[in-house]
Structures are given as C-alpha cells and as structure tokens.
Amino acid sequence: xxxxxxxxxxxxxxxxxxxxxxxxxxxxxxxxxxxxxxxxxxxxxxxxxxxxxxxxxxxxxxxxxxxxxxxxxxxxxxxxxxxxxxxxxxx
Amino acid sequence: xxxxxxxxxxxxxxxxxxxxxxxxxxxxxxxxxxxxxxxxxxxxxxxxxxxxxxxxxxxxxxxxxxxxxxxxxxxxxxxxxxxxxxxxxxxxxxxxxxxxxxxxxxxxxxxxxxxxxxxxxxxxxxxxxxxxxxxxxxxxxxxxxxxxxxxxxxxxxxxxxxxxxxxxxxxxxxxxxxxxxxxxxxxxxxxxxxxxxxxxxxxxxxxxxxxxxxxxxxxxxxxxxxxxxxxxxxxxxxxxxxxxxxxxxxxxxxxxxxxxxxxxxxxxxxxxxxxxxxxxxxxxxxxxxxxxxxxxxxxxxxxxxxxxxxxxxxxxxxxxxxxxxxxxxxxxxxxxxxxxxxxxxxxxxxxxxxxxxxxxxxxxxxxxxxxxxxxxxxxxxxxxxxxxxxxxxxxxxxxxxxxxxxxxxxxxxxxxxxxxxxxxxxxxxxxxxxxxxxxxxxxxxxxxxxxxxxxxxxxxxxxxxxxxxxxxxxxxxxxxxxxxxxxxxxxxxxxxxxxxxxxxxxxxxxxxxxxxxxxxxxxxxxxxxxxxxxxxxxxxxxxxxxxxxxxxxxxxxxxxxxxxxxxxx
Numbered sequence: 001x002x003x004x005x006x007x008x009x010x011x012x013x014x015x016x017x018x019x020x021x022x023x024x025x026x027x028x029x030x031x032x033x034x035x036x037x038x039x040x041x042x043x044x045x046x047x048x049x050x051x052x053x054x055x056x057x058x059x060x061x062x063x064x065x066x067x068x069x070x071x072x073x074x075x076x077x078x079x080x081x082x083x084x085x086x087x088x089x090x091x
Numbered sequence: 092x093x094x095x096x097x098x099x100x101x102x103x104x105x106x107x108x109x110x111x112x113x114x115x116x117x118x119x120x121x122x123x124x125x126x127x128x129x130x131x132x133x134x135x136x137x138x139x140x141x142x143x144x145x146x147x148x149x150x151x152x153x154x155x156x157x158x159x160x161x162x163x164x165x166x167x168x169x170x171x172x173x174x175x176x177x178x179x180x181x182x183x184x185x186x187x188x189x190x191x192x193x194x195x196x197x198x199x200x201x202x203x204x205x206x207x208x209x210x211x212x213x214x215x216x217x218x219x220x221x222x223x224x225x226x227x228x229x230x231x232x233x234x235x236x237x238x239x240x241x242x243x244x245x246x247x248x249x250x251x252x253x254x255x256x257x258x259x260x261x262x263x264x265x266x267x268x269x270x271x272x273x274x275x276x277x278x279x280x281x282x283x284x285x286x287x288x289x290x291x292x293x294x295x296x297x298x299x300x301x302x303x304x305x306x307x308x309x310x311x312x313x314x315x316x317x318x319x320x321x322x323x324x325x326x327x328x329x330x331x332x333x334x335x336x337x338x339x340x341x342x343x344x345x346x347x348x349x350x351x352x353x354x355x356x357x358x359x360x361x362x363x364x365x366x367x368x369x370x371x372x373x374x375x376x377x378x379x380x381x382x383x384x385x386x387x388x389x390x391x392x393x394x395x396x397x398x399x400x401x402x403x404x405x406x407x408x409x410x411x412x413x414x415x416x417x418x419x420x421x422x423x424x425x426x427x428x429x430x431x432x433x434x435x436x437x438x439x440x441x442x443x444x445x446x447x448x449x450x451x452x453x454x455x456x457x458x459x460x461x462x463x464x465x466x467x468x469x470x471x472x473x474x475x476x477x478x479x480x481x482x483x484x485x486x487x488x489x490x491x492x493x494x495x496x497x498x499x500x501x502x503x504x505x506x507x508x509x510x511x512x513x514x515x516x517x518x519x520x521x522x523x524x525x526x527x528x529x530x531x532x533x534x535x536x537x538x539x540x541x542x543x544x545x546x547x548x549x550x551x552x553x554x555x556x557x558x559x560x561x562x563x564x565x566x567x568x569x570x571x572x573x574x575x576x577x578x579x580x581x582x583x584x585x586x587x588x589x590x591x592x593x594x595x596x597x598x599x600x601x602x603x604x605x606x607x608x609x610x611x612x613x614x615x616x617x618x619x620x621x622x623x624x625x626x627x628x629x630x631x632x633x634x635x636x637x638x639x640x641x642x643x644x645x646x647x648x649x650x651x652x653x654x655x656x657x658x659x660x
Contacts, residue, residue: 012631023632030633033175035575036227038254041182 152426154462158562159381159421164572164602165637172572172602179574183223198256199226217597228578229255231585231593237264239282242613244270244590268585269618271608272592276449276565277536278613279480279520285528286480286519290512297511309508317514321485324521325455326465329494330487332517333502334509336474337363339484340442342502344411345371346495347440347470352407353393355386355437357423359416364442368411374398380419383427386410390435408437414446414457414473418599418607420560420568422450425457429467440470448478449565454524454537460563478524481516483509536612540565543610543619550623555636559605567608568594569626569635576633577604583632587625 014020029035034045190197199222201213213222230251238245246265249258273280281287293313303309314332321330333339344367348354352373356364359380368375376393378385390408397404410432412423423441432439443456451459456473458465465471470488475481486496497503524533544565551558557570571577571593581593595604610619630636 026632027634030573030575030579031171031175033179033573033575036179036224036578037182041185045178045182 152430152461156562157422157424159560161419161421161559162557162570162638162640164570165639168572168637169602172574175574176601179224183219186223187219198253220596224574225595226255228581230258231578231581234585234590235260240270240273240275240280242270242275242278242611242615242618243267244273246585246590265585265588268588268590269614269622270590270611271622272590273611274445274477274609275480275611275613276445276478276540276609277454277480277520277524277533278611279478279516279523280613281480285523286516289519290515293515294512299512300510301508303508304504304506305508306504311508311511311514313511313514313518314508317509317518318485320518320521322487324525325458325471325487327471327487327489329490329492330485331493331496331503332475332483332485332509332514333500334483334506334513335502336444336476336482336484338502338506339472339474339486340364341367341370343470343472343486343496343500344368344409344440346500347371347438348373348407348409351398351403351405352409353405354409354411355389355393356411357381357413357416359419360411360413361417361442361444364411364413373409374405380416381421381424383424383431386428387431387435390431390437394435408435409440410437411440412442414441414443414450415564415566416560417445417566418568418594418605420558420564420566420607422446422460422561422564423457425461425463425468429463433467438469439467440472441468443471443473444484445477445566447473448524448537449540450563452537454478454533475513475517479517479520481513481520483513483517540610540612543612543614546616547608547610547619547623550619551626552638552640554623554627554630555638556626556630557638565610567610568605569608570637571604571606571635572602572637574604576635577606579633580606580629580635583629584625587629589622589625 012023014023026035029042032045034042037045186195189195199213202209202211230249235247235249236244237247246268248261248263248265250261251258279286297311297313301309301311305314317332318330321332322328333342340361340363344354344364348368348371350372352371354368354371354373354375356368356375356377357380358377376389378389390410393405393408396402410428412425412428414425415422425441428439431437441457443458446460447456448454450457453459455465458468458471465487466489468488470486470492472484472486474484476483486493486500519528520533522528522533523530524537526533541563544563544567548558548562548567551567551569559568559570560566571580574595577593577595581591584591591606591608593604593606599605608622614622
C-alpha cells in the first residue's frame with residue numbers, strides 16, 4: 001500500500017507494505033524518544049502504552065453504548081415529549 | 092581597576108604607560124580614532140555611519156542586505172519534543188531508582204560510601220541529564236579520528252556492548268568521511284602545502300617550544316613577527332598573541348574591567364567571555380541576542396541610573412559581542428553596535444573567534460564584512476584555532492591597550508609562550524590570506540568559502556529544513572528539536588559516510604537541539620552536493636523538514652522581520 005500522495009512520506013520510496021510499516025514504527029520511536037532506550041525499556045514503554053490504549057478501547061466499547069443510549073433517552077425526554085405545535089392548542 | 096593591586100609594584104615607566112592606556116576612558120577614544128583615520132585613509136567609514144541613527148532606521152548602515160532568520164518552532168513539534176523529554180526523564184528516574192537499590196550496576200562517578208552525608212555532588216539536573224540522556228547517544232560525540240581533519244577525515248570505528256558506557260575499537264577505519272564538523276573555514280588544516288612545510292622547517296630550527304613565558308625567556312623573534320603581522324592584517328596599531336584562545340577571553344576581560352565597571356554581554360556569548368566577565372568582578376547585564384533595542388535600553392539605564400545604590404557613574408561600560416555566534420550562526424549587527432557605542436561612549440569588545448578569516452571580502456572578519464573601520468572597535472579579539480588551522484588567540488587594538496595588557500593580563504604574564512611551529516602555521520596562513528605569499532590562494536579560499544556558504548544554505552532551505560542564522564555565516568545550524576533525532580541524525584549521517592556535529596542541551600535551549608554544519612573552503616562542489624543529497628535523504632527518513640515557509644525568504648524577508656517586538660519596558 002503506497003502512502004497517500006499528500007503525505008510527507010511520499011518522498012520516501014517504499015518497496016512494500018512491510019517497509020512502510022517499519023518506517024512508521026521508526027517515526028514512532030523517534031517522536032516518543034524511545035529510539036534511544038535499551039530494548040527492555042522499549043518493551044516496558046510499549047507494553048504500558050498499548051495496555052493503556054487497549055483499556056481505553058475496551059472501556060469505550062463497554063460503556064459508550066450505554067452512555068449514548070442514556071443520553072438519547074434524556075434528550076428525547078426534554079425535546080421529544082412536546083407536541084408538534086403549541087399554536088394548535090391555543091387555538 | 093586603576094587601583095588594582097597589580098599596578099602597585101610596577102615601576103614608574105610601566106605605570107606611566109598604564110595610565111595612558113587607561114585614559115582611554117575620557118578623551119583617548121576620540122584622539123586615537125582621529126589618528127587611525129589619518130594613518131589609514133583607505134578604511135573609510137561610510138558617510139552615514141557618522142550620523143546618529145534611530146535604531147529602527149538601520150538599513151542604510153549595511154552595504155549588503157542583512158538577512159537573518161530564526162524560524163519559529165512549529166507548535167506540534169515543540170509539544171512532541173517536550174513529550175519526548177518527559178518520557179526519557181521518566182525512564183531516567185527509573186534507571187536511577189534501579190541504580191540506587193543496586194539492582195543494576197552504576198557505571199558513572201558517585202559519592203563514596205563514607206561520603207554519604209556530605210553535600211551531594213552528582214544530583215543536579217546536568218548530572219541527571221548526562222547519566223540518563225547524553226550517555227544513550229554518546230557515540231555521536233568525541234569520535235576519534237586518525238587523519239588530518241580537512242575536508243575529509245578518517246574515523247576509527249568503535250562499538251559499544253554496554254550501550255555507550257564503554258567503547259571498544261574494532262581496529263577498522265572508516266575512510267573518507269566528509270567532514271562537516273570542523274571549524275576549518277579556510278581549509279588551512281592540511282598536512283601538506285606551504286603551511287605544513289614552513290611549520291616543519293621552523294620545528295627543525297626552533298624546536299617545539301621554549302617552556303617559558305613571553306616575559307621571561309620565552310619571547311622569540313617569530314612571536315614578534317606574528318604580532319606585527321596580526322596588527323597589519325587587522326589594520327590596527329598593535330596586537331598581542333596568546334597560546335590559548337579560551338584564556339585570551341577569560342583572562343583579558345578581567346584585566347580590562349573591574350569593580351565599578353559594567354559589562355553588557357550578549358545572551359549567547361561563548362562560555363569563555365562569560366567566564367572572563369564573571370572573573371572580572373564587574374557588574375554584568377545581559378541583553379537579548381543581537382537585539383539593539385535591548386542593548387540601547389541597557390546602555391541608557393546604565394548612564395541614567397549609574398551604579399546601584401550609590402548612583403555614581405560607571406567607571407567603564409564594556410559591550411561584549413561576538414562576530415559570528417557559533418550556535419545560532421548569526422552575525423553581530425556591528426554597524427548598529429558601533430553606532431550605540433559611540434553615542435553612549437562605551438567600549439566595545441568584539442570576539443571574532445569564528446568570523447576572522449571566514450567573513451569579509453578580504454577575510455578580515457566581521458569588520459571587513461560590514462566595511463567598517465577596525466579602529467572603531469576598541470578591543471578586537473580572535474582565535475587562530477579556526478580559520479588559520481593553528482591554536483591560540485590574539486587581542487588587537489590601540490598601542491596603549493596592548494602595552495597595558497602585556498603587563499597586566501594573566502595569560503600574558505603566566506602562560507607559556509606559543510610553540511614556534513604553531514606560530515609559523517599562523518604566519519604562513521595569514522600571509523596567504525593577505526596575498527603576501529605572491530599567490531591568490533588565500534583570496535580564492537575566502538571567495539570559495541563565501542560561495543560554498545551561500546550555496547549550502549540556499550539548498551538546505553529549499554529542501555525545507557529550518558536553518559538558523561545569517562545568509563553569509565559559514566556556521567549552519569539545522570534544527571532537529573526532538574531528543575531521539577539528535578542521536579538518529581548523527582548515526583544515520585555517519586552510516587552514509589558524512590561526519591556532522593549534533594548539539595543539544597546544555598549548549599542549546601532544551602527544545603532547540605540542532606545539527607551544526609561548518610562549511611569550509613576545502614569542500615568541493617561535489618562534496619557539498621553529496622552531503623546535501625544525503626542530508627535530504629536522512630531528512631526524509633527522520634522527518635526533519637519542518638519548515639512551513641513556502642516562498643523563498645531570500646527576497647521577501649526584510650531585517651525588520653526579526654526585530655524583537657517583545658521589549659519589556
């Protein structure tokens with residue numbers, strides 16, 4: 001999969017998807033700074049980061065639908081219960 | 092300073108001269124300036140120069156556009172850089188914790204068991220930084236070389252098994268690494284050619300040193316010849332040379348100023364100037380980098396308010412600036428500094444460590460670059476380490492000043508005199524720049540350096556890197572920002588056979604890590620093109636092309652663009 005044309009990586013020539021993913025991982029190493037760490041430190045950082053992300057995804061998967069449903073019920077209680085036109089009642 | 096203890100034991104003759112030297116304060120400047128003009132009618136000041144300008148109307152003082160840019164750090168990059176340092180700091184604390192509880196071995200110096208209750212020596216931030224951040228990418232610095240550090244250099248290959256705590260040599264040599272790191276501006280770092288030959292000849296005749304000071308039995312005819320040559324080169328009355336460039340600054344400023352004097356120092360001045368200023372015991376006030384409004388405000392305040400509490404006038408006000416600032420690649424706004432200096436009757440100390448030889452159409456440094464009169468600068472200082480491929484430094488100025496320093500400067504009185512081969516290297520290279528050797532090699536090199544500089548800077552900017560500093564400065568800082576990119580850039584460049592200098596904290600502010608290229612006249616076009624293509628390749632790999640400027644700033648960017656708006660009144 002070549003990167004999209006407007007992406008900064010388009011100046012790089014990647015032979016295959018694997019190379020592109022390796023480059024993305026390299027960018028991740030550089031930006032977080034863990035490029036300079038020793039392998040065991042890298043793995044600690046990665047496991048902490050990925051477990052945090054996994055937990056966020058899991059909790060959002062579990063709780064977000066419930067909250068959305070409750071919110072919908074709440075707002076429909078405020079706005080949805082009203083008659084279509086109040087003018088009709090007055091007449 | 093007139094009453095400094097050092098003057099008391101000196102006998103009458105010396106004292107007399109000393110007084111003359113010191114009387115510069117009141118009327119000496121004007122008189123000597125006058126004399127300078129008579130002696131050297133060819134160094135004209137520009138007519139505008141004499142008039143008093145408002146600091147904002149400075150365009151007419153420059154004989155060529157003064158283009159200097161410091162592109163703002165992109166917000167996202169700054170945030171990511173701080174985040175990176177945050178992560179590394181957390182791991183630093185983790186490793187310190189492990190070392191503290193003896194879970195892992197500590198390789199670095201620490202307090203002994205019996206010194207536990209003493210004041211801790213290794214607990215400040217710089218130590219933490221060295222231990223936990225610098226050590227991880229230490230392979231980018233202090234690389235041992237095994238050839239002359241010219242345009243190309245041979246490196247000794249080394250590896251580390253314990254993540255840069257110790258290195259081992261593999262015995263192999265990395266050949267022909269393009270050297271973008273040496274301050275070899277004019278390419279005089281050579282082991283062949285006239286300079287090396289004459290230095291070898293002098294070694295046979297004089298030996299390598301006399302192990303005594305200039306004031307005792309270490310004064311050789313070559314030293315005096317060199318001093319005359321330096322004075323002639325710079326177009327001033329007199330000059331004096333020292334064996335060590337750093338000590339030239341740090342030991343001579345204390346001889347020039349003392350208690351009751353004020354030093355106005357640029358915030359980015361080199362450590363040797365800062366050390367000298369602190370040793371002198373004068374009051375130091377720092378103005379913003381190359382910011383004339385800030386300098387003028389400090390000058391005006393100093394004159395209006397005088398010394399703190401007593402409100403006596405300052406004995407002397409010395410402005411300390413550098414020609415080229417080695418970390419920013421900027422050139423001092425000398426015409427404006429001289430203008431201010433004259434208007435407020437202050438003295439000017441100009442450190443030309445990087446600019447001498449490297450700037451100006453005749454290689455005479457920043458004074459030549461702006462087409463000014465060298466007599467307008469009270470103290471000209473410079474080093475021989477960079478453009479001349481030698482070692483040591485000089486102070487040049489009026490005769491009285493140099494005679495005063497000869498008897499009062501610590502580095503003149505106590506330091507061993509310069510080694511004759513080094514002196515000869517300087518003499519030969521300086522004569523070459525002056526064209527006194529009958530060739531045009533020196534002129535060609537000065538011109539070649541200027542061409543290389545403009546070309547290299549323009550290409551880097553076109554590629555989209557953030558480049559700091561002046562268009563004409565051969566020091567080219569390229570911003571890297573993120574801590575991991577410092578290490579990665581150095582390593583990736585060396586992998587592609589290019590040697591670069593990467594700089595991070597404490598030499599720069601913590602987020603402004605950079606790579607610093609030093610252009611040399613010895614670099615050929617092919618070398619620069621090869622280096623540029625590799626820099627571009629590594630720049631893509633590491634995503635270093637931060638610049639958001641679309642159009643070329645070379646035409647559109649006026650000087651006023653970088654006038655600092657945030658002057659706090």
